[in-house]
Amino acid sequence: MITYPFEYTRAQSLDEAVALAAAEPDAKILAGGQTLIPTMKQRLAAPPRLIDISRLSQLSFIRRDGDALVIGATTRHADVASSADVMEAIPALALLAGEIGDPAVRHLGTIGGSLANNDPAADYPAAALGLGATLTTNKRSLAADDFFTGMFSTALEEGEILTEISFPLAEKAGYCKFPNPASRYAMVGVFVAKTKVGARVAVTGAGSCVFRVPRMEAALNADFTSEAVAGISVPADDLNSDLHGSAEYRAHLVTVMAKRAVEAANRT
Amino acid sequence: MTTVTMTVNGKTVSADVEDRTLLVQFLRDELQLTGTHIGCDTSQCGACVVHLDSRAVKSCTIFAAQADGAEVTTIEGLAPDGRLHPVQEAFREHHGLQCGFCTPGMIMTAVDMIRRKPKLDRQTIRAELEGNLCRCTGYQNIVDAIEAAAQQMAAIKSAGSVA
Numbered sequence: 445m446i447t448y449p450f451e452y453t454r455a456q457s458l459d460e461a462v463a464l465a466a467a468e469p470d471a472k473i474l475a476g477g478q479t480l481i482p483t484m485k486q487r488l489a490a491p492p493r494l495i496d497i498s499r500l501s502q503l504s505f506i507r508r509d510g511d512a513l514v515i516g517a518t519t520r521h522a523d524v525a526s527s528a529d530v531m532e533a534i535p536a537l538a539l540l541a542g543e544i545g546d547p548a549v550r551h552l553g554t555i556g557g558s559l560a561n562n563d564p565a566a567d568y569p570a571a572a573l574g575l576g577a578t579l580t581t582n583k584r585s586l587a588a589d590d591f592f593t594g595m596f597s598t599a600l601e602e603g604e605i606l607t608e609i610s611f612p613l614a615e616k617a618g619y620c621k622f623p624n625p626a627s628r629y630a631m632v633g634v635f636v637a638k639t640k641v642g643a644r645v646a647v648t649g650a651g652s653c654v655f656r657v658p659r660m661e662a663a664l665n666a667d668f669t670s671e672a673v674a675g676i677s678v679p680a681d682d683l684n685s686d687l688h689g690s691a692e693y694r695a696h697l698v699t700v701m702a703k704r705a706v707e708a709a710n711r712t
Numbered sequence: 713m714t715t716v717t718m719t720v721n722g723k724t725v726s727a728d729v730e731d732r733t734l735l736v737q738f739l740r741d742e743l744q745l746t747g748t749h750i751g752c753d754t755s756q757c758g759a760c761v762v763h764l765d766s767r768a769v770k771s772c773t774i775f776a777a778q779a780d781g782a783e784v785t786t787i788e789g790l791a792p793d794g795r796l797h798p799v800q801e802a803f804r805e806h807h808g809l810q811c812g813f814c815t816p817g818m819i820m821t822a823v824d825m826i827r828r829k830p831k832l833d834r835q836t837i838r839a840e841l842e843g844n845l846c847r848c849t850g851y852q853n854i855v856d857a858i859e860a861a862a863q864q865m866a867a868i869k870s871a872g873s874v875a
Contacts, residue, residue, distance in 0.1 A: 546843025
């Protein structure tokens with residue numbers, strides 16, 4: 445398969461990437477390309493220009509910053525998964541990164557690309573929302589609660605480029621997903637965290653966009669155990685229904701994955 | 713058009729290609745390195761796996777222009793002097809192939825996984841093969857071959873460090 449024609453530009457600096465993106469609103473930022481390139485090959489996307497930011501080394505880093513773990517936008521999934529710093533600070537995040545796609549995909553795919561794309565079944569949005577991350581762009585900083593706005597859509601404006609993500613350290617955190625047996629995308633994935641400001645529960649794969657479950661969070665604030673969420677289910681009304689599973693099935697999976705995620709969090 | 717220059721199997725190569733040229737097309741059509749296969753063409757089957765700067769990647773899911781300046785190793789580069797790589801030898805010994813179409817990708821993935829995880833158990837091997845499909849479903853012998861190759865390469869390494 446071959447994509448529609450486009451022009452490729454490797455940005456030499458973040459400023460250059462921002463200027464190029466501003467000059468050509470239909471241009472796309474290319475980081476790992478593990479979603480964008482398959483989409484272009486299927487001719488579901490036809491950007492006139494790709495602006496490759498993957499070699500901008502200042503966007504690829506993992507560093508501890510006080511009570512937060514800060515990860516550069518072009519950091520590859522494999523580097524997050526194998527990072528001793530991530531494993532020490534937020535082990536659930538390293539484990540989540542190590543279960544994205546397959547090893548070859550993890551060698552190219554980036555955290556910033558995944559978050560900016562906001563696929564309804566992607567893993568990283570659950571971690572960002574579940575930990576209450578702050579997402580920084582070339583212009584501003586956004587709370588995860590304000591970043592994910594709908595299916596494949598975010599608060600990012602045209603020409604705005606995600607640069608780093610700051611994850612506050614949690615007392616406990618866990619992630620559990622039920623992968624689609626063919627695509628390995630999450631049919632449902634639940635990220636739970638016991639943070640300094642209370643419990644957070646974020647669900648991916650089930651709906652059109654990652655979402656929180658306030659009733660589970662309240663229950664976990666009272667008692668951070670899997671039993672606390674076992675009796676809480678989300679309404680199936682707005683959930684995805686497709687050949688892989690009905691909305692009711694996904695609603696059921698949300699509770700099951702939430703229980704397992706809490707158990708995983710309590711093991712760390 | 714873009715001029716891309718990269719090192720493929722130790723040799724510097726350069727060509728003018730359309731920007732939309734995938735790395736796998738560059739390898740197969742420009743360089744005639746047809747050992748790298750195109751299977752699904754949807755980033756799932758792993759028949760096109762090559763090493764880009766020493767990491768396994770799916771060459772159908774990266775443009776040649778992205779690999780400009782990089783080092784690429786294909787299945788042809790594993791046996792430069794005509795002697796099979798220990799992983800290739802193990803696939804032959806354990807009959808780790810049936811029709812053979814997925815084999816180049818399986819072997820490139822196996823070499824990568826052994827580099828990252830020298831001590832491999834069978835469960836880990838199967839998990840690491842997540843992105844490589846064998847339509848003959850010949851996984852049993854593929855796992856046997858990778859397990860044997862990992863053990864043999866560890867033995868060669870420890871013998872080397874003693875000597």
